[in-house]
Amino acid sequence: MTGVSCKGLGGGMIIQASLPYKADALEPYLSEKTIRVHYGKHHAGYVKKLNGMIKGSAYADMTIEAIIQKTYGSTDETGIFNNAAQVFNHTFYWNSMKPGGGGEPTGIIAEKIQADFGSFYEFKKAFASAALSQFGSGWAWLVKDGDALKIIKTANADTPIAQGLTPLLTVDVWEHAYYLDYQNRRADYVDTYLEHLVNWEFAETNLAG
Structure with missing residues (x-):
């Protein structure tokens, strides 16, 4: 179970969760x-x-x-x-993002990444590869599968929770997520996400959850 569930409130209503920060809070990385x-x-x-x-x-x-x-x-x-x-x-x-995020994690999530990927550098390389190799629209994810951390990609609307996996982080690689700021430079967007936006505290909460 993750910390982002939305409950139907009766009458068929799902409420859109509020942004966890102001719309301009991720500038200059996302406008x-x-x-x-x-x-x-x-x-x-x-x-x-x-x-x-x-x-x-x-x-x-x-x-x-x-x-x-x-x-x-x-x-x-x-x-x-x-x-x-x-x-x-x-x-x-x-x-999965926050103002002042990104960079190398600390604590339990850092230890787990070191154990399962060998180093943070290897994690970054594998995560970026998944995000960049997703053909067309989709997502790249850091997930927990049993006791192991894995990186997967999903097409279109597919999601790890449908497959019995626990998501820890995701990056949206649908073009609408980055095109106004990065045009066709998906690699720059993914690199910026990893360097400046990732919310490692959120990932660690999901890991512990």
Whole structure:
């Protein structure tokens, strides 16, 4: 279980989680314009579509995680899965960053990265490779699989919680996440995420959770 679940509040309503910082707080690395478009239009759009789909249904009072797990792999409920997963993924992404973040972690998460990847440098290289090699839209994730940390990538709306994995961090590599600031330079965006934005405290909370 992660710390970003959204509970249906009855009547089919999922509430979009607030940003954990002001829209301009990640500048100069992600602009206020990017955050406002991404959070206010893309993320909000998934919430609105999901609410329309689950209104009056058995999903109305479930958590996002429960909706994702119930609809994963169901061809009749692909739309519900896609929108629910994107609500979760985006909420998780906002929390995976913070003002003054990035750089090398400390504490338990640092020890675990050292143990499972050999060094922070090897982790960074593997994470960036996953983010850059994701063809088209998707996500790169640091996850816990049993006792081991792994890096995976998912396409479109897919999410590790549908696969029984515990996400610790994610970076959004859909073009709308970075195009206003970085155009086609995904590598620069991913490097900036790792160097200046990653919220290691969030990752460690998920590791312990």
